[in-house]
Every structure is written in structure tokens, then in C-alpha cells.
Amino acid sequence: xxxxxxxxxxxxxxxxxxxxxxxxxxxxxxxxxxxxxxxxxxxxxxxxxxxxxxxxxxxxxxxxxxxxxxxxxxxxxxxxxxxxxxxxxxxxxxxxxxxxxxxxxxxxxxxxxxxxxxxxxxxxxxxxxxxxxxxxxxxxxxxxxxxxxxxxxxxxxxxxxxxxxxxxxxxxxxxxxxxxxxxxxxxxxxxxxxxxxxxxxxxxxxxxxxxxxxxxxxxxxxxxxxxxxxxxxxxxxxxxxxxxxxxxxxxxxxxxxxxxxxxxxxxxxxxxxxxxxxxxx
Amino acid sequence: xxxxxxxxxxxxxxxxxxxxxxxxxxxxxxxxxxxxxxxxxxxxxxxxxxxxxxxxxxxxxxxxxxxxxxxxxxxxxxxxxxxxxxxxxxxxxxxxxxxxxxxxxxxxxxxxxxxxxxxxxxxxxxxxxxxxxxxxxxxxxxxxxxxxxxxxxxxxxxxxxxxxxxxxxxxxxxxxxxxxxxxxxxxxxxxxxxxxxxxxxxxxxxxxxxxxxxxxxxxxxxxxxxxxxxxxxxxxxxxxxxxxxxxxxxxxxxxxxxxxxxxxxxxxxxxxxxxxxxxxxxxxxxxxxxxxxxxxxxxxxxxxxxxxxxxxxxxxxxxxxxxxxxxxxxxxxxxxxxxxxxxxxxxxxxxxxxxxxxxxxxxxxxxxxxxxxxxxxxxxxxxxxxxxxxxxxx
Numbered sequence: 001x002x003x004x005x006x007x008x009x010x011x012x013x014x015x016x017x018x019x020x021x022x023x024x025x026x027x028x029x030x031x032x033x034x035x036x037x038x039x040x041x042x043x044x045x046x047x048x049x050x051x052x053x054x055x056x057x058x059x060x061x062x063x064x065x066x067x068x069x070x071x072x073x074x075x076x077x078x079x080x081x082x083x084x085x086x087x088x089x090x091x092x093x094x095x096x097x098x099x100x101x102x103x104x105x106x107x108x109x110x111x112x113x114x115x116x117x118x119x120x121x122x123x124x125x126x127x128x129x130x131x132x133x134x135x136x137x138x139x140x141x142x143x144x145x146x147x148x149x150x151x152x153x154x155x156x157x158x159x160x161x162x163x164x165x166x167x168x169x170x171x172x173x174x175x176x177x178x179x180x181x182x183x184x185x186x187x188x189x190x191x192x193x194x195x196x197x198x199x200x201x202x203x204x205x206x207x208x209x210x211x212x213x214x215x216x217x218x219x220x221x222x223x224x225x226x227x228x229x230x231x232x233x234x235x236x237x238x239x240x241x242x243x244x245x246x247x248x249x250x251x252x253x254x255x256x257x258x259x260x261x262x263x264x265x266x267x268x269x270x271x272x273x274x275x276x277x278x279x280x281x
Numbered sequence: 282x283x284x285x286x287x288x289x290x291x292x293x294x295x296x297x298x299x300x301x302x303x304x305x306x307x308x309x310x311x312x313x314x315x316x317x318x319x320x321x322x323x324x325x326x327x328x329x330x331x332x333x334x335x336x337x338x339x340x341x342x343x344x345x346x347x348x349x350x351x352x353x354x355x356x357x358x359x360x361x362x363x364x365x366x367x368x369x370x371x372x373x374x375x376x377x378x379x380x381x382x383x384x385x386x387x388x389x390x391x392x393x394x395x396x397x398x399x400x401x402x403x404x405x406x407x408x409x410x411x412x413x414x415x416x417x418x419x420x421x422x423x424x425x426x427x428x429x430x431x432x433x434x435x436x437x438x439x440x441x442x443x444x445x446x447x448x449x450x451x452x453x454x455x456x457x458x459x460x461x462x463x464x465x466x467x468x469x470x471x472x473x474x475x476x477x478x479x480x481x482x483x484x485x486x487x488x489x490x491x492x493x494x495x496x497x498x499x500x501x502x503x504x505x506x507x508x509x510x511x512x513x514x515x516x517x518x519x520x521x522x523x524x525x526x527x528x529x530x531x532x533x534x535x536x537x538x539x540x541x542x543x544x545x546x547x548x549x550x551x552x553x554x555x556x557x558x559x560x561x562x563x564x565x566x567x568x569x570x571x572x573x574x575x576x577x578x579x580x581x582x583x584x585x586x587x588x589x590x591x592x593x594x595x596x597x598x599x600x601x602x603x604x605x606x607x608x609x610x611x612x613x614x615x616x617x618x619x620x621x622x623x624x625x626x627x628x629x630x631x632x633x634x635x636x637x638x639x640x641x642x643x644x645x646x647x648x649x650x651x652x653x654x655x656x657x658x659x660x661x662x663x664x665x666x667x668x669x670x671x672x673x674x675x
Contacts, residue, residue, distance in 0.1 A: 087474040094442045108475065125481035129442055132475040 001137070003034055003079055003105035006066035013101055016063045017092040018243055019056070019268050024085035025241030026054055026272070031138060031146045032113075034079040036069055037061070041085065042146040051275040052234050055149050062267040065100075072140055079105065080138035080146065083113065091115040091131035099126075108132045149271065152260055154252035155226035158184040159209045160261070163249060166192075167239040169203045174232050176201065179277060182235075182259055183227035184251065186210050191225070194232070211250050226255040228276035235259075238272050246270075286355065286385030287317040290346040296381045296396075300368030301509050302337040302539065306361060308505030309335045309541075313361040314416045315392065317349040317385070321537075325416050326361065332544035333502040334418040343536040345380070355387060357410035367394045367406045377402075418542045422529050425520035426491030427454055433510035433517050433532075435484055440507060442478050443500060449546065452521075452528075453495035457482040464497045464546070486516060496524050497546035506530055506541045521545070 007013045023030060023041045027049065033040040039060055045053035060067045071077035095101050098117035106114045113133045118126035138146070160166060169192055173180055177194035184190040190205040238261060252260040254276075261272040291299055306313060306326035310333075314325040321340040327333065341347040349355075368374060382395040396404040439461050443450060449464035459480045465473045482488035510517050510532045521528040525547030532539045 090444060091474070091476070110472065112475075121481075121484055123481055123483040125483065127439075127481075127484070128479045130475075130477050131442075132477075134472045134474060 001072055001079055001105065002068065002070040003103075004066070004068045005060070005064045005103040007063055007101045007103070008065040008099070010097075012063045012065075013092070013096060013098075015267055016058075017089070017096065019058060020085055020092055021089045022241045022243060022270070023054075023056060024089040026237060028086065029082060029084050030054065032081045032083050032135075033146060034069055034081070035071075036067075036077055040146075040148075044145050045273060045275070050231060050234055053149065053273045055271040056268060057148075057270075058268045076140060076143075078143075080140075080143055081105075081111075081113070082136040082138055083133060087131075087133040088113065088115070091133060094131070095119065095129060098129075105135075106132065110134050111137055149273065152252060152254050152258060152273075154260065155255045156184045156186055157211050157213050157250060157252045158186075158188065158190055159211060160249040160251050161190065161205045161208060163239060163242050163245055167236070167242075170232065170236050170239055173201060173203075174236055178232055179229050180232040180235060181227050181229045182251070182253060183225040184208075184253055185223055185225050187222040189225075190251075211248075226253040228253050228256055228259045228274075230259055230274045230276060234274045238274070286387045287322075287350065288346065288348040288382075288384050289317075289322065289344045290380055290382050291343070292345045292380040294375070295343060296368075296378050297371060297374050298513060298537070299339065299381070300371055300374055301512055302339075302537075303361065303364050303368060304371075305505040305509040305539070306335050306337065307365055309333050309502055311361055312358045313364050314356065314358045314413055315385075315410070316354075316356045316415065319349070322347070327416055327418075328502065333499060334416075334542045335502075335506070335540065336418070336542075337537060337539045340536045340538075355385065356413045356415055357385070357392065358413040358416075359392065359408050359410040363406075363408045364394075367396070367404075367408075418527075418540075420527060420529055420540075420542050422518075422520045422531065422540075425526075425529070426522050427494065427520065428487060428489045429454075429459070429485050429519040430487035430516055431485040431519075433507060433515065435480070436517055437507050437511050439478055439480065440500065440504065442476055445501075445504075447500050449497050450500040451495055451497040453493075454490050455493045456490055457488070459485075459488075487518070492523065494521075494523050496521050496526075496528055498528050498543040502543055503530060503541060506532065506539065509539065 007016060019041075027043050031040075031042040031044070033042060037060060039058045041054070041056040043049065043052070043054035045051045069077065069079065071079055092101070092115060095115065095117035098119050101115060101117045104114045104116070106112050108114070109132075111134070113135050114130055115133065116128070116130040118128055121127050170180065173192065173194045176199060177196050179194070181193040181195075182190070183193065188206065188208045188210055190208055191202050192205075193202045194200065242263070244265070246263040246265045248262075248264040250262045250264075252262070254260070256276050258276055259274045261274070263270040263272075302324060303313065306324060310326040310328045312326065314323075314327075316323040316325070318338075321338045321343065323336055323338050325334070325336040327335075377398045378396050379399065380397045382393075382397065384393045384395070385391075386393065390409055392408045392410050394406040394408065396406075398404060440450075443461075443463055447463050451460075451462045451464045453460040453462070459482070460477060461480070462477045463473075463475060465475065506517070513532070513534075515532040515534055518531045518533070519528065520531075524545050527542045527544050530541045530543070
């Protein structure tokens with residue numbers, strides 16, 4: 001099992017860092033799947049993380065100048081690692097001005113992803129920095145847990161408002177309630193609602209537009225709202241992790257079941273599933 | 282007329298530097314020890330486990346007035362937070378404070394800071410203090426074998442690679458390289474991220490290595506010095522010998538000298554997994570467990586030390602060093618930990634306190650004045666850090 005990658009372009013390095021930082025804000029540990037063409041950061045929905053799941057896909061060619069992988073076997077030419085993205089993020093942040101950054105799978109005191117770079121200095125010899133990020137190799141028999149999620153059979157699909165705006169709203173609502181209802185319709189309306197014994201607050205967004213997925217939207221009355229009640233912290237965490245406004249940001253809602261957030265950037269895509277919580281009382 | 286105390290004035294930009302020094306000291310300990318001396322005003326701080334000490338000495342020329350009592354040595358200590366409150370906003374200090382008048386009134390037990398600001402505004406802070414024994418680390422930079430000097434930027438850039446929460450860092454040197462690695466206790470979870478940075482000797486203004494060695498010390502406490510050095514543009518000098526002896530980092534200019542003395546980890550041979558080729562020296566007998574000694578006057582000496590391995594590419598020095606006896610540490614409610622062969626000690630300091638000094642040699646220094654009979658007003662002469670096992674002061 002071998003993996004070697006090299007990033008030379010400073011913009012690529014910067015973007016890669018940013019992706020990893022975003023992931024690190026969403027979860028403490030996740031699975032990194034390495035294939036010949038892609039890197040995936042995967043979080044499978046488990047009770048421990050409140051049932052949220054995440055799928056982040058990057059095309060390696062967008063970032064790496066050199067990329068060599070020898071997977072577990074020729075048929076399964078893939079490597080699956082469990083890693084703490086915070087460590088990767090930290091390591092990458094310190095090497096932003098390096099001429100080249102190498103990422104390698106190594107065996108030190110344990111299996112590691114080693115980030116190595118030579119930093120420019122005024123002297124003739126560069127400063128070599130290496131970060132050994134410990135990883136756990138995931139055995140093949142568990143790989144089925146980390147497959148690409150299928151698009152849910154949603155009731156409504158809508159473009160999200162500007163993420164910063166949404167974050168501001170959610171931040172304030174978090175002070176008032178632990179749960180938030182997201183509801184949206186096929187005619188571009190979205191409401192974020194909280195309701196407690198003392199107060200209820202609703203923020204209305206109009207004319208957001210709906211992605212032209214093609215299915216579901218036809219038979220449905222465009223004014224009907226689909227809604228899901230979610231743990232507000234999960235939504236806030238998702239929004240906090242985003243550092244840049246994506247090219248496209250969408251939300252699919254399965255009524256009372258799940259909120260599926262999709263962010264499309266130039267060089268990566270991120271999907272985030274927040275399960276709905278049962279309405280109490 | 283403050284006949285019994287001291288009276289000095291700091292003007293202009295020096296006020297800000299003084300403030301920075303105080304903030305820097307606050308990263309070490311909670312109390313500020315103030316001692317007006319003939320050679321200048323000494324401001325000192327020590328951490329609760331006595332494994333880190335810092336001292337800033339401001340020469341008389343630093344002040345536009347420096348009057349100290351000719352007789353009666355005076356020392357006091359006070360909560361450093363109170364002093365920090367005087368110099369709270371560094372930015373506004375620069376803009377508005379023209380001078381700072383510091384007066385020590387021994388009769389009233391008050392240290393008064395008066396900030397003379399623009400537009401005739403006077404801000405007066407009266408701080409109460411406690412009398413204190415002297416706090417001086419015994420260290421001799423000039424006798425250290427390994428001496429380095431670099432612009433503060435170099436160390437700041439290096440330290441940046443390590444998380445701010447990192448406690449311990451290991452510095453290893455050979456003839457032309459210096460490595461910084463985060464220290465990971467082998468007994469703790471092996472899942473820690475390892476970071477290593479290598480600096481070439483030509484990045485330093487001075488790089489003089491006598492013994493290839495590796496020392497491990499607390500990074501957190503050093504950061505206070507780095508901030509100070511960087512903001513004042515002074516280069517940092519670093520002095521150390523073998524593990525177990527403290528590492529000294531200093532900044533100097535013509536009118537001030539700052540020294541940060543940090544204990545370094547001393548390896549207990551029986552504890553380390555042996556991945557080095559070292560002669561197995563028998564561990565020393567476990568020292569007295571009497572840590573609650575109120576006596577500020579004794580020296581605590583480094584434990585048995587032995588060479589830690591250098592970086593993978595350097596040949597480790599393997600001479601084991603002599604054993605030392607250790608003494609009960611100083612001051613009430615200051616726990617020092619001495620590692621014994623068999624037990625794993627738990628870190629008892631709170632998270633925000635000094636370093637987890639499971640194995641740190643604590644208290645590499647002690648008080649100058651054990652009792653009134655031996656009271657002397659002479660300044661402490663620099664002595665070897667590794668004090669003898671004699672109880673007497675020299």
C-alpha cells in the first residue's frame with residue numbers, strides 16, 4: 001500500500017488547505033479515501049455524531065502535481081484511512097509558503113500521513129519541516145460503510161441563500177432554541193423557524209430559485225412546504241465551517257426526515273446530511 | 282519623600298517596553314517579584330512548579346530617574362494581574378502616556394504607579410504588596426556549552442509550526458543543524474501528531490555547539506519571551522548544556538536584560554524505551570518525598586541526568602552524567618514533582634498552569650537568604666546551575 005503526492009502550485013496548496021480546514025470544522029475524525037482519481041473525506045452517519053454524515057469529493061488532478069497510489073490490491077486500488085482532519089489542517093497551514101509540499105503514507109510509530117515541505121529561507125539551506133499525522137488504516141471489509149451516498153428522494157430542492165446571511169440568522173436563533181425547522185417550497189421560498197414556549201422567530205427567504213433536477217418537482221404543488229426539524233448546532237457547525245461562498249449551494253429536504261446540503265465549489269463538492277429530529281410534545 | 286522605598290521614572294517609549302516585559306512575565310507566573318537593585322530594577326516571575334523563571338533587569342539608565350534606598354535591601358511581590366492592569370492597553374500607552382512614575386513606599390506598603398498622560402491626565406494605581414524573599418535563579422549562561430543567537434523572527438517562525446497548546450518541545454543540535462520536535466511522552470497515546478523542523482546553522486547569527494545534545498522543555502512559557510523579543514526587535518540568545526540542566530533564553534540591549542530560564546526534562550533511564558544506545562546507569566535512589574516544605578531557602582538540584590538521543594541523523598552523545606542528590610523544594614503550596622523509578626506521576630497542575638512537569642527538574646534555584654544570620658546585601662554571584670549537595674550557601 002503506497003501513496004505519494006506532491007503539490008507545487010501555491011494556489012492549489014491554498015485551496016487544498018482550505019478544504020481540509022472546512023472538513024476539520026465539521027468533524028473531529030473522518031475517513032479519507034484515496035483512489036487513483038479522487039480524494040474523498042467521508043463521515044458516515046452514526047449515532048455518535050448525531051447521525052450527520054458527510055461526503056466531500058476532490059479530484060486529485062485539481063490539486064496534485066504528482067500523485068501515485070498503490071492501493072490495497074490491484075482490484076481494489078484504493079486506500080482508506082481514518083484521520084483527524086484537524087491535524088492535517090494544522091500541518092498544511094504551516095507550509096503555505098513552501099515551494100513544494102509532499103504528502104506520503106508512511107509508517108512511523110504508527111501509520112502516518114506525512115506532510116513534508118521545504119520552507120524558503122534567506123540562507124542557502126531551506127528549512128525542512130515534517131508533520132507526521134497518525135492515521136488508522138481501514139480494512140477492506142469495512143469499506144462498504146464509506147460509500148458515496150445516494151441522492152435522497154427529496155420533496156423539495158432549493159438553492160440556499162448566501163451562506164453568510166444564513167449563518168448570521170442561525171447564530172442568533174441558536175441563542176433561543178436548540179432546534180430549528182427548515183422549510184422550503186418549489187417556488188423558491190425558504191423559512192428558518194424556531195419556536196419555544198416564550199418566543200417564535202421565523203426568517204423568510206424568497207426567490208431563492210430551485211435547482212432543475214427534473215424529478216419530484218413536477219407533480220408537486222410549488223407552494224407546498226417540505227420541512228425538517230434539525231438540531232440547530234449541526235446546522236450552525238456546517239455553516240461555520242464554510243470559509244468561501246461556493247459556486248452553488250443547495251438544500252434538499254425530505255419531509256420530516258433529512259436535510260441534505262450540497263455545496264459545489266470549483267474544485268470540490270461537499271454534501272452534508274442532517275437527520276430530522278422527532279417533533280416532541 | 283519616599284525615603285524608605287524607591288522612586289523611579291520611565292519615560293516615552295520605555296514605558297511600553299516595561300509594560301511588555303510585565304506581560305511577558307505574566308506568562309510565567311502569577312506573581313511579580315520586584316527588587317530594586319544597584320544595577321537596576323529587577324522584575325522576576327516564577328511558575329508554581331518552579332520549573333520556569335524569568336527576570337528582566339532594567340539598568341538605571343533605562344530610567345530618567347532611578348532612586349533606590351542606599352541601605353536596606355527591599356523586595357516585594359504582588360499579583361501580576363494588578364500590575365498588568367496598570368499597563369492594560371499597549372496601544373494607548375504608546376499614544377497617551379508620557380511617563381510612568383513608580384514609587385515604592387515601604388512604610389505604607391504600597392507600590393504606586395502614576396501614569397502621566399497627555400492633557401495633564403494622571404492615572405494613579407496603588408498596589409499593595411507583600412514582602413518577599415529573594416527570587417533568583419542560579420544559572421550561568423557563560424558556562425553553557427551550546428550557545429546560539431538568532432533574530433527573534435526565526436524562533437517565532439519555528440514555534441508557529443507547533444500548536445499553541447503544545448507543552449513540550451525537544452531541541453536537538455549537532456554541529457550544523459538544530460531540530461525542533463514536539464515532545465511526545467512515550468507512555469501516553471502514540472496517536473499524537475509529530476512535527477519536526479530543521480534549522481541550518483547559517484540561519485543563526487551565532488551557532489556554537491560543544492556537545493551534541495537534545496533538551497526538552499516547555500514551549501508555552503517561552504512564548505512570552507518570543508512575543509517580547511519580536512516586538513522589541515531584539516535577537517534572542519539561547520544557552521544550554523545537557524538534558525536536566527536548564528535552558529536559558531535571553532534578550533539584551535544596553536539598558537535591559539531579560540532572561541528566561543526553563544527546566545529541561547531529565548530522562549530516567551529505566552523509564553525510557555531503549556531506542557538509543559546509552560550506557561545503562563543505575564537510577565538514583567528516589568528522593569525525599571517531602572514537597573510541602575515551607576522553607577524557601579534550599580536548593581533543589583537536578584536529578585540524575587543522561588543524554589537524550591539526538592535527531593535521527595546525528596550521533597547521540599552517550600556519556601552518562603553524574604548523579605545528583607535532590608532537595609526539598611521551596612515555598613508553601615508549590616508542589617514540585619520528582620519522578621521516581623516505578624511510578625507514573627500524574628500531572629497535578631491545572632491545564633492553564635505551567636508545564637506538565639512529570640519529569641521536569643524543578644527548582645533549579647533557590648533563595649539567597651536562608652536566614653537572617655546569613656543575610657547579605659551582596660548581589661548573588663552567578664554559580665553553576667547544578668548546585669552541590671551542600672546545604673550551605675556559598
